[in-house]
């Protein structure tokens with residue numbers, strides 16, 4: 001648990017969030033600045049700084065499974081969706097608590113612009 005971490009604060013309900021799914025170990029919330037009609041962030045409730053810092057393969061599986069469940073529940077299972085994990089500075093990670101972006105509801109070119 002980190003005092004000032006945005007995602008830890010959301011877990012503690014110190015900052016409001018639009019929660020779309022929750023498990024014992026993870027939370028899924030709508031991104032405040034969505035880049036697609038569906039843009040959800042899936043992250044562990046315990047503080048893990050980035051993908052590199054996640055040592056537990058079962059937890060990684062849990063997060064990916066939740067990301068998939070969220071995509072289906074948000075109606076983009078058939079049309080398709082993108083999962084993105086930005087890691088550290090060059091990866092474009094701006095908040096240092098591991099999170100999976102789930103993006104869908106529009107076509108997305110690769111590589112992203």
Ligand code: 5GP
Nearest residue numbers: 017029030031032033034086092093094095
């Ligand atoms: P990153 O750049 O670290 O991969 O992604 C951080 C994401 O968090 C961004 O897409 C940004 O829009 C989102 N974000 C930043 N502040 C907040 C907030 O207070 N609430 C929510 N729900 N999302 C946020």
Ligand code: ZN
Nearest residue numbers: 005008047097
């Ligand atoms: Zn945190």
